[in-house]
Amino acid sequence: MIEKILPTTVVESRIAALAESMLPGKRPSFHAFTYAGDHLVYDLLTGSVLEVSEPFFQVLRGIELREPAGEVRARLSAWDDDDVELLIDELETLHSAGLLRTEDTSRVAEIERLVADSLVQHHPRKMMLMVQSNCNLKCTYCYEVQSGFHSTGTGMDYETGVRSIEFLIQRSGRRPDVEITFFGGEPLLNFDLIKRLVDYSKSREAETGKAFYYQVTTNGTLLTDEIIAYMVEHEFSVMLSIDGPPELNDRHRVDLGGRGTGAKAIEWGKKLVEAQRAAGLREAMVRVTLTHQNSDGAAVESYLRSEGFGRVMLGSSNGRANKNDEFDLTPQDNQRTRDASDQTIAAYVTWLEGRGPRPSEAHNLEQGVAQFLPSLQGPSTAPSIRCGVGRNMQAITRDGKIYPCHRYAGEDAFLLGDLETGLDETKLRDYYDRLLGVKEEHCSKCWARITCGGQCPWYISDEGGAILEPDEESCNGIRGGHERLIYLVHKLRQHGRLQDLRVEVESDPADRSEA
Structure with missing residues (x-):
C-alpha cells in the first residue's frame, strides 16, 4: 500500500x-x-x-x-x-481508457532472459578493428593512455585483419551490408594495412553477397592529400577528434613531445571536409571531449562551426563510476552545460513559434530527438542496453582478442574470446546477464528506465570484471536530458514538425545501438 x-x-x-x-x-x-x-x-x-x-x-x-x-x-x-x-x-x-496504466511485472525475469538470449544471438552489422594500439598523441584524459593500452605493442598484421573480416562475415549472418570501423590508438599509423584490408573486403563482396562500408576515428594530424583522396574514393565515414580552438585543444591533446596539435588537426580536418563536400559525401563528424578545464561546450561548438565544420558532437571526460580524475566534468560543470542547453532549447522553440531565427544548434537538437523517439514509443522499441556493446561494437585488438567494445581493450576480465578459438558465447551471455541484472536491480524504480537503456556499460565496470551500481549524478543528468527531449517532442508535435525528423546514423562508435 x-x-x-x-x-x-x-x-x-x-x-x-x-x-x-x-x-x-x-x-x-x-x-x-x-x-x-x-x-x-x-x-x-x-x-x-x-x-x-x-x-x-x-x-x-x-x-x-x-x-x-x-x-x-x-x-x-x-x-x-x-x-x-x-x-x-x-x-x-x-x-x-489505457493511459497511465500499470506495468505487468510478472514476467520480468523471463523477459530479461529472452533479452539476453537475443543479444547473444544477434548478427552484428559492424565491427571495430583496432589496427593500431600505439598513438602519435598522448592526450592527458585518454583512457587508453591511463590503462597502458597505447604501450601494448605496434600495429595489427595483415593476417589478423583478414581473419577479423572473415569473423565479421560469419557472424553477420544474412545481412547484406557490413561495416568496419578502423580504430586505435591512431589507426592512420597503419594506413597501409587499412588499404590492404579494404582491398581484401572488396574482393569478398561478390562471393558473400555483402557490401562493405568503412569508418575511421582519427585525431586528424596524420591526414595527407593522399589519405583524404583515398577516404573520399572509398566513401569513408570519418570521426575527427578535436577539442576546439588550439588554445583549448592543446591543454590536453598533445603529441609525444608535449607539443600542441590543434592547429594541424583543424587545418587537415577542414581539407577533408572540403573534399567530402566537393564529392557530395556526408562530411566528417568532429567529436569534442569536454573536460573540467574545457567545459564550455557551446563556445567550443560555435568556434568549430565558424571554422567550417558542419557536424559537431559534444562528449565528455567522465572517468568511471568508481574512479574519477582531475579532467572529469564536475557537478558544477554539468550544471553549466544544462543551463546552456536550456538556452539553446529556448531559442529553438522561439524559432518553431516563428518568433526568431533558426539557431545553429537546431540540427543537433533534431537529431537527438529523432534518435530518442523509438525509445519513447514504449518497451518494444526501447533499447535494452544503450549502445551496441558486445554486438555492433565488438572490438578486435592487434593480437586477435575480442572485447565487448574498444574501451574494454586490454581488460582481460572482460575478454570474450579470440580469433583462434572464436567468440565465447558463455562469456558473452554472462556479461549480458550481469549487465541486465544490475539494470533491473537499480533501474526498475526509475521513471526513465524505458527510454534510458542504462549508463555506459564500460563506465559502470571496473578493471576486475565487476559491473557496478550506476552513480546518481550521472543518472540525474540522463533524467534531466530525457525531460528536455520529451519537451522537444511535445513542441515539435505541437507545431506539426515531428514527422519530418529523420535519423542520421552518427559516426561516433561510442554511443550507438543500431541493429
Missing part, C-alpha cells in the same frame, strides 16, 4: 485509491514534470506526452512521489472538494 497515513476524507480516500491503481508496486508508470512553464506527463507504456493543467499536474506529481493522500489534497488547497472530485473523475477515465 502506498499510503502510510490513512486518508480522513472521501476525497482523500479517492486519491488514495487512484494512487494505488496507478502505482500498485514500486515501478512508476508515468512521470509528471514541468519544463519552461509547461506541465507535462509522460506515460511510460504508451509513450504519450500530455500537456496538462496545473491541478492535473499537482495530483499526478503527488501520486508519483508517493505522497500521502492528505499531502496530495493539500497541493490543491485553492480547490473545493467538489472540483477535486471532478478532477479525479477525469483521471480515472483516462486511466480506464
Whole structure:
C-alpha cells in the first residue's frame, strides 16, 4: 500500500485509491514534470506526452512521489472538494481508457532472459578493428593512455585483419551490408594495412553477397592529400577528434613531445571536409571531449562551426563510476552545460513559434530527438542496453582478442574470446546477464528506465570484471536530458514538425545501438 497515513476524507480516500491503481508496486508508470512553464506527463507504456493543467499536474506529481493522500489534497488547497472530485473523475477515465496504466511485472525475469538470449544471438552489422594500439598523441584524459593500452605493442598484421573480416562475415549472418570501423590508438599509423584490408573486403563482396562500408576515428594530424583522396574514393565515414580552438585543444591533446596539435588537426580536418563536400559525401563528424578545464561546450561548438565544420558532437571526460580524475566534468560543470542547453532549447522553440531565427544548434537538437523517439514509443522499441556493446561494437585488438567494445581493450576480465578459438558465447551471455541484472536491480524504480537503456556499460565496470551500481549524478543528468527531449517532442508535435525528423546514423562508435 502506498499510503502510510490513512486518508480522513472521501476525497482523500479517492486519491488514495487512484494512487494505488496507478502505482500498485514500486515501478512508476508515468512521470509528471514541468519544463519552461509547461506541465507535462509522460506515460511510460504508451509513450504519450500530455500537456496538462496545473491541478492535473499537482495530483499526478503527488501520486508519483508517493505522497500521502492528505499531502496530495493539500497541493490543491485553492480547490473545493467538489472540483477535486471532478478532477479525479477525469483521471480515472483516462486511466480506464489505457493511459497511465500499470506495468505487468510478472514476467520480468523471463523477459530479461529472452533479452539476453537475443543479444547473444544477434548478427552484428559492424565491427571495430583496432589496427593500431600505439598513438602519435598522448592526450592527458585518454583512457587508453591511463590503462597502458597505447604501450601494448605496434600495429595489427595483415593476417589478423583478414581473419577479423572473415569473423565479421560469419557472424553477420544474412545481412547484406557490413561495416568496419578502423580504430586505435591512431589507426592512420597503419594506413597501409587499412588499404590492404579494404582491398581484401572488396574482393569478398561478390562471393558473400555483402557490401562493405568503412569508418575511421582519427585525431586528424596524420591526414595527407593522399589519405583524404583515398577516404573520399572509398566513401569513408570519418570521426575527427578535436577539442576546439588550439588554445583549448592543446591543454590536453598533445603529441609525444608535449607539443600542441590543434592547429594541424583543424587545418587537415577542414581539407577533408572540403573534399567530402566537393564529392557530395556526408562530411566528417568532429567529436569534442569536454573536460573540467574545457567545459564550455557551446563556445567550443560555435568556434568549430565558424571554422567550417558542419557536424559537431559534444562528449565528455567522465572517468568511471568508481574512479574519477582531475579532467572529469564536475557537478558544477554539468550544471553549466544544462543551463546552456536550456538556452539553446529556448531559442529553438522561439524559432518553431516563428518568433526568431533558426539557431545553429537546431540540427543537433533534431537529431537527438529523432534518435530518442523509438525509445519513447514504449518497451518494444526501447533499447535494452544503450549502445551496441558486445554486438555492433565488438572490438578486435592487434593480437586477435575480442572485447565487448574498444574501451574494454586490454581488460582481460572482460575478454570474450579470440580469433583462434572464436567468440565465447558463455562469456558473452554472462556479461549480458550481469549487465541486465544490475539494470533491473537499480533501474526498475526509475521513471526513465524505458527510454534510458542504462549508463555506459564500460563506465559502470571496473578493471576486475565487476559491473557496478550506476552513480546518481550521472543518472540525474540522463533524467534531466530525457525531460528536455520529451519537451522537444511535445513542441515539435505541437507545431506539426515531428514527422519530418529523420535519423542520421552518427559516426561516433561510442554511443550507438543500431541493429
